[in-house]
Amino acid sequence: MTSPLTAPGPTRSTGTTAPVTVRVAGWSLHLPEADGLAADLAAWSDTSASRLTATLADAVPADRAHQVLGRKGLLYKEPATRLALCAVHRALGLPPGRHLPDGVDPRTAVVVAGNLGNVATVADLARTVHAEGGRAVSPLAAPNASSNVVASTVALWFGLGAANLMVCSGATAGLDAVRAAMLLLRAGRADRVLVVGAEPADEVATELHQAGRPAFPLRAGAACLVLTTTAVPGTGPVLGPSDGRAAYRRIGPGGFDPAARWGDCYGAAGVVNLALAATLLDAGLPGPVAVACGDDTDGRRELLLDAAPGAGR
Amino acid sequence: MPARLTASELRTCLGDGDRTFAGLLAGASGIGPLRHGDPTALNVAHGYHIDDGADRAFAASRWVADCAARAVAAGGLDPRRRRVIALVGTGLRELAAVEAYATGGDAFGAHRLHFGDAVHAAVPGLREVVTVSNACSAGGHVLALAEDLLMLADADAVLVCGVDATTESMLAMIGRVVDHPTEAVRPFDADRQGVLLGDGAAAAVLVPDDDTRPALARVVATGLSCDAHHETAPSVAGITRAMRDALARAGREPAEVDLVVAHGTGTALNDPAECEALRQVLVAGGADPLVTAVKGATGHTSGAAALVNLDVARRCLSQRRVPPVVGLRQPLPEGTGLRFPTVATGHTARLVQSDAFGFGGVNAVTLVEAP
Numbered sequence: 001m002t003s004p005l006t007a008p009g010p011t012r013s014t015g016t017t018a019p020v021t022v023r024v025a026g027w028s029l030h031l032p033e034a035d036g037l038a039a040d041l042a043a044w045s046d047t048s049a050s051r052l053t054a055t056l057a058d059a060v061p062a063d064r065a066h067q068v069l070g071r072k073g074l075l076y077k078e079p080a081t082r083l084a085l086c087a088v089h090r091a092l093g094l095p096p097g098r099h100l101p102d103g104v105d106p107r108t109a110v111v112v113a114g115n116l117g118n119v120a121t122v123a124d125l126a127r128t129v130h131a132e133g134g135r136a137v138s139p140l141a142a143p144n145a146s147s148n149v150v151a152s153t154v155a156l157w158f159g160l161g162a163a164n165l166m167v168c169s170g171a172t173a174g175l176d177a178v179r180a181a182m183l184l185l186r187a188g189r190a191d192r193v194l195v196v197g198a199e200p201a202d203e204v205a206t207e208l209h210q211a212g213r214p215a216f217p218l219r220a221g222a223a224c225l226v227l228t229t230t231a232v233p234g235t236g237p238v239l240g241p242s243d244g245r246a247a248y249r250r251i252g253p254g255g256f257d258p259a260a261r262w263g264d265c266y267g268a269a270g271v272v273n274l275a276l277a278a279t280l281l282d283a284g285l286p287g288p289v290a291v292a293c294g295d296d297t298d299g300r301r302e303l304l305l306d307a308a309p310g311a312g313r
Numbered sequence: 314m315p316a317r318l319t320a321s322e323l324r325t326c327l328g329d330g331d332r333t334f335a336g337l338l339a340g341a342s343g344i345g346p347l348r349h350g351d352p353t354a355l356n357v358a359h360g361y362h363i364d365d366g367a368d369r370a371f372a373a374s375r376w377v378a379d380c381a382a383r384a385v386a387a388g389g390l391d392p393r394r395r396r397v398i399a400l401v402g403t404g405l406r407e408l409a410a411v412e413a414y415a416t417g418g419d420a421f422g423a424h425r426l427h428f429g430d431a432v433h434a435a436v437p438g439l440r441e442v443v444t445v446s447n448a449c450s451a452g453g454h455v456l457a458l459a460e461d462l463l464m465l466a467d468a469d470a471v472l473v474c475g476v477d478a479t480t481e482s483m484l485a486m487i488g489r490v491v492d493h494p495t496e497a498v499r500p501f502d503a504d505r506q507g508v509l510l511g512d513g514a515a516a517a518v519l520v521p522d523d524d525t526r527p528a529l530a531r532v533v534a535t536g537l538s539c540d541a542h543h544e545t546a547p548s549v550a551g552i553t554r555a556m557r558d559a560l561a562r563a564g565r566e567p568a569e570v571d572l573v574v575a576h577g578t579g580t581a582l583n584d585p586a587e588c589e590a591l592r593q594v595l596v597a598g599g600a601d602p603l604v605t606a607v608k609g610a611t612g613h614t615s616g617a618a619a620l621v622n623l624d625v626a627r628r629c630l631s632q633r634r635v636p637p638v639v640g641l642r643q644p645l646p647e648g649t650g651l652r653f654p655t656v657a658t659g660h661t662a663r664l665v666q667s668d669a670f671g672f673g674g675v676n677a678v679t680l681v682e683a684p
Contacts, residue, residue, distance in 0.1 A: 104541045106554060115423055122408045123415030125482035130416050133354040134485040142486040143544040143672060147406055147446035152673020155541040161551065164539035164675045165454060168406060168446040170424045176443045180458060187314070187461035189537060204415065205423075212422025266423070297424045299441055 020186045024305065025236040026226035027275040028090035030083055032061040034221070037262040041276065044256050045249060051283035060086065062200070062220065070098035073157070076140045080117030081150050083222035084198035085157055091194070091224035092158070101159025109162035109190035112151035113177035113197045115170055115267040116205035116218075118144050123204045150198055162190040167267075171213070172294040173197070174270020175301035181227050182239065191232060197268025198222035209266055213295065219263030223275040235308050237281050239274075242290060242302040249285060251277050252292030253300065269293045270301060277305045314464040314562065316471075317528040317684060320388030320518040321624045322380045325611045326361040326511055333611065333621070334628045337636035338657040342610050343511070344497055349409070350481040356488030359496065360479055361511030361612025369478070373407055374431035376514035377476035382435040385472060388518035389526065393438030395469040400458055401428040401444045402451030402475040403616035404671065409480045428476070436472065449578075450669035451475060452515065452619030453677025457535035459519045469520070476514040477615035483510065498613065499640035500577030500606040501584050501648050508578045511612020515620035528684035530627035533664070534563035540674025546582050547670055552590040555676035556666070560594075563680050565664060567598025570680070572629060572662035574622040576670050577606030577638065578613055585647035587668065595666070596650055603660055604651050605629075609640025619669035619677060626665040626681045635660045 031037065038056045042049035060067050062079035068086045077085070089099075121144040128136050143149045148166035155164045163184055167177040174197045181193035199205070201220035209218040228234065249255065252273045258265070265272045270293035277289040287306040294300035323329055326343030327336040336343070343361045349369060352358045363376060381399065390397060406426045414420050424430060427444035447454040452475030459471035487508060488494065495506040519532060536558030540551030560567060573595070576587055595602055607625055608614075614621050629635050637654045644653050667679045 101541070104550075106538070110539070115426055119408070119411050119426075122411050122480070122482045125485055126412035126415045129350070129354055129481055129485050134356050134488045137482075137485045137489055139486065139489050142489075145480075145482045145486050146404060146448045146672040147408070148404075148448045148451075148671065148673055148675065149544075152448075152539065152544070152675060155539045155674070156544065159541050161539050161541045161554065163454070163457070163537040164447075164673070165458075166446045167443065168403075168427050169429060169442070169444045170427050172441075172443075180443075180445075183458060183461045183465065183467070186465055189457075189461070204411070207420045208411070208414075208423040208426070211420045212424045297422070298429055 021230040022182045022185055022239045023228055023230050023236045024225050024239055024278050025228045025234045026091050027278045028087050028224045029055055029275045030059045030087040030090060031056060031221035032059045034262060037258060040261050045280050045285050047280055047283040047285050052279060055279045068096055072098050078117060078121055078144055079200040079220060080114055080198045081153050084112060084150050084154055084196045087196055087222035087224035088154055088158060088194055091226050104159050104161035106161040107191040108160045109184050109193040110151050110154045110160050111165045111177045111181045111193055111195050113167045113173035113267050113271055114150055114199050115168050115173060116199050117150050118147055119208060120202040120204045154196060170298035171266060172298045172301045173267035174293050175303055178270060178274060178303060185227060185229050193227045195225040195227060195271055197271030199266050199268045213264060216259045216264035219265055221265045222268060223272040225271060225274060237278055237305050237307055240304050242304050247288050247290035247304060250290040253294060254292060281307050314460050314534060315522040316460050316463045316519040316532045317522060317524050318517055318530045318532055318627060319520055319526055319528050320384040321529055321627060322383040322516050323621060323624050324363060324376050324380055324514040325614060325621060326363055327611060330624050334625060337607060337610050338634060340637055340639055342639055349479045350484050355484045356494055357484045358494040359509055361509060363512040371407055371410060373476045373478040374428055377401060377428055377474050378431040378435035380514045380516035381432050381472060381474055384516035384518050385436050390470055390518055392436055397439055397470045397472060398462060398468045399432050399439050399442040399472040399474060400455035401432060402455040403444060403446055403477055404448045404451055405477050405480045405483060405615060406446055409478055412481050447675050448671030448673060449615045449618055450671035450675050450677040451616040453535060453669035453679055456679055457537050457677060460535055463519060463521045471519045472516060473519055474516045475617035475620040477617055478512050479510045497640050498579040498608045500579045500609050500638050501644055501653055502641050503643045503645045505579040508580050509612050511614040513614025513617035513621055515617045517620055530630055531682050531684050533680040533682055534559050535677055535679040536562060538676045542674050545672060547586040548674055549586050549589045551674050552586060552670060552676050553594050555678040556590060556594040559678040559680050567595045568600045569664045570595050570600045570666045571602050572635060572665040573602045573604045574626045574665060574667045575604050575606040576668040577608055579608060584645055588647040588651060591651060603635050604653050605635050606638045609638060622667040623679060626667050629662055630665060630683045633659060633661045
């Protein structure tokens with residue numbers, strides 16, 4: 001019988017069918033000004049505050065991204081893109097400074113979730129055109145006029161050549177992105193997927209967010225998950241569909257919801273919540289942990305994260 | 314992996330799918346004066362617009378909802394009885410509304426930037442609607458995800474949509490990189506001047522390959538890649554990876570491809586790169602395909618472009634005719650060795666390759682054959 005956390009593997013015309021189990025092989029949280037969240041989450045989960053504090057520490061805001069990424073290449077990069085790059089850099093465990101890729105890795109995909117990353121640039125371009133004409137806009141802003149700029153910049157920065165997706169589906173975007181990444185792995189389109197959630201909190205983003213989700217303040221932040229299959233050597237908690245199994249704890253709407261406790265990373269929330277769940281499991285919280293995101297407007301998404309088999313707890 | 318296309322509905326400057334294909338065969342162009350933004354300020358004088366007499370506000374939502382409702386009806390699908398997921402590919406979402414807000418209009422809820430509301434309202438019973446913003450190849454990327462969802466039995470059917478409405482910020486970028494306003498899109502022409510945007514929407518219904526209902530075409534496979542090469546310039550290496558991925562996933566040989574519905578944006582960078590990729594993968598593999606392209610007639614419909622190409626591909630297969638590359642007079646030097654039809658041409662295609670490449674090097678290549 002198939003485990004609840006596995007799904008049928010790809011039915012390739014030339015291959016065989018095998019179950020594919022998806023694992024979170026690495027993760028990071030890059031949430032500027034989230035110190036209070038660590039203590040709050042530790043108290044709620046009854047786990048060690050030190051692990052949470054260490055994971056949530058050192059998240060520089062977008063305008064200080066050079067402290068993580070080095071100075072070169074950040075000109076014209078928007079805050080959401082900078083935060084996303086910081087989150088990936090940290091999830092990959094790289095030391096500070098720019099690390100140019102050796103070449104293009106054709107088996108690592110990128111899936112980014114976020115809704116508001118380029119709205120400030122688009123607003124600024126429109127205002128500039130109306131006030132001064134199109135000659136006054138910089139061609140260097142061109143990539144930012146396209147909403148997929150965060151995902152393609154992550155691929156370019158780290159040399160990642162498999163599928164590249166930007167999910168912009170609102171409050172569900174984070175877990176929509178995770179599920180798209182699981183699909184890419186199960187369909188054999190990639191061996192590894194970096195899932196990133198990133199949102200800014202500039203004036204334009206804040207006003208649009210406030211008009212739709214007035215209950216929560218928008219927060220700038222990012223998180224990254226490194227997803228692989230269990231066929232790849234390594235460890236990390238296992239990800240699967242929410243299939244009615246009882247969860248020990250729940251993060252997101254209906255449980256400990258960072259949006260209500262700290263602030264709303266909106267399209268990034270699903271990825272942020274999943275990275276928090278991975279951190280809690282790592283700190284000794286019993287699993288499985290239900291991870292949710294969404295709202296009444298965009299709908300709800302939920303996944304289950306459980307400790308790695310044989311983790312010995 | 315293979316899936317069956319049971320419905321495909323379009324909305325372009327030329328009209329619905331029937332009118333668009335008839336216009337293409339006749340060599341028509343839907344170009345007209347720019348209707349969105351100030352031509353002088355933008356250095357863009359023309360566009361390929363959908364003029365439905367309604368307000369421009371949230372036009373993309375309206376057009377994609379219309380196509381989605383028509384596709385579900387044409388496909389005979391009841392989403393309340395089966396697990397149907399909708400995927401919407403788009404380059405520009407409702408960023409036109411952000412521009413209106415930034416220049417004096419009202420703020421609106423961020424959920425209206427994507428298409429969940431509009432598609433849910435048009436097609437009751439959908440399990441979920443996910444918006445994927447993948448620039449000019451968004452339609453091809455959601456097609457790939459749809460194939461995977463069906464192959465892995467995560468859905469009984471997938472409603473695959475693509476849409477884009479012209480934005481001023483993207484027009485400003487197009488006008489910024491040319492000396493004089495582009496007069497028309499001329500894919501693969503030696504004297505091409507650049508790209509112009511086209512309003513467009515499309516919706517297709519995909520079902521599993523073993524579904525026995527009448528189908529319009531068989532979507533054999535979609536290959537994906539990311540160049541990871543340059544922010545805006547395409548990479549031949551990245552494009553050829555997507556082409557080879559499609560062939561490998563389909564278990565087909567390059568020589569089997571006998572028609573290409575190309576991306577063909579009429580830009581300095583795309584057309585030579587696409588020609589070189591076609592030569593490296595298809596011609597070097599023994600193929601001698603006809604290569605057509607639609608953007609000279611429809612403009613660049615961005616998020617809808619891959620699904621517009623898919624609709625043209627399925628009609629080429631069923632009608633055994635290939636439309637000309639509207640706007641092409643003298644092929645570019647890099648196109649030497651490729652056959653571009655300049656008039657409607659009778660052709661019984663067996664395997665059609667449909668290309669879509671986007672900003673940031675996001676590539677999607679789909680193979681289609683008769684059902």
